[in-house]
Ligand code: NAD
Ligand code: UDP
């Protein structure tokens with residue numbers, strides 16, 4: 001079969017673990033649009049076939065049901081490792097499985113990359129900084145993570161995965177790429193995954209109370225998914241000596257109350273704000289310093305919160321109206 005290659009790049013066969021999740025499905029789509037072949041690997045723990053349904057008939061897309069805590073023998077030219085539940089509600093549901101996915105999943109992914117001698121990208125997280133005492137967060141900050149709290153399965157799992165990536169790099173000369181992703185939102189977030197953007201939009205569209213945890217003064221910086229996916233691809237396509245870690249996120253910082261007010265304004269809902277208890281170890285502030293990604297990858301986000309929220313609200317509006325298949329859990 002002739003490869004269609006809109007970008008003039010050599011087409012590659014690329015594995016995306018967690019490819020049926022929120023970010024992964026957008027990444028698969030973008031890689032196919034760039035002319036590559038994509039092998040999406042997912043156990044559908046938090047992702048769903050519906051997220052990649054539109055790609056299923058595509059000649060350069062393949063979907064494989066597999067749990068990355070088990071070894072995987074495939075032949076590919078590049079690997080993006082995204083498999084891991086990302087929302088606090090999901091990753092705390094089965095903390096041991098979350099740790100296994102991050103740690104054993106990283107070992108299997110790295111073992112695969114080592115056998116094939118191909119580059120591998122790790123989707124790490126701003127959670128490696130924990131409840132940060134340095135603001136905005138720079139990559140050289142080592143973080144403030146509780147090793148035994150309810151968020152530790154995710155935070156420490158991702159920290160250990162970063163260690164594994166850098167040890168495989170130093171010990172085996174593996175080509176690694178590590179990015180620390182900050183709060184990302186957009187279409188195909190799971191409506192029940194408990195993350196703040198999907199919660200607020202779904203509550204607003206249903207006219208239900210909008211649940212602010214704590215007094216809403218904690219901050220986050222929200223990146224629209226298309227911007228993040230551009231950053232992931234820019235990182236993978238950067239020269240071999242560029243290994244990271246790089247922060248990828250939108251540095252515009254908002255309080256959670258400001259986010260709620262923006263969702264209320266954009267949906268025109270009559271829903272009320274209600275305060276609920278703040279979860280344990282909830283970081284008080286978060287904002288990426290993205291100067292490294294800007295200078296070394298030429299990357300910066302382009303979509304402002306208002307525009308991204310408008311697109312995401314349109315998605316959930318159609319989903320809730322029954323206009324598309326809902327992802328199941
Ligand atoms: P998501 O839950 O929508 O996607 C994760 C995907 O991984 C799902 O499809 C799930 O089924 C799959 N998965 C989980 N465990 C698996 C296993 N053992 N084997 C195979 N597949 C498995 O989450 P997301 O928001 O798309 O996050 C994707 C990646 O980005 C994650 O690694 C996450 O830690 C990272 N990240 C995301 C954000 C964000 O704000 N979205 C922020 C920081 C980091
Ligand atoms: N692995 C895999 N696919 C491969 C090669 C390795 O899943 O193509 C797994 C393998 O099960 C191993 C892990 O990756 O447990 C780490 O591999 P590595 O070569 O680093 O370690 P070793 O095989 O020596 O334990």
Ligand code: UDP
Pocket residue numbers: 087088183194195196197199200211212213214218220256278279282283
């Ligand atoms: N949050 C909230 N209401 C919700 C869900 C979350 O106020 O319905 C808060 C949460 O306590 C945190 C912030 O929003 O301070 C971001 O939460 P999310 O779970 O999206 O991601 P986190 O950055 O905490 O991993």
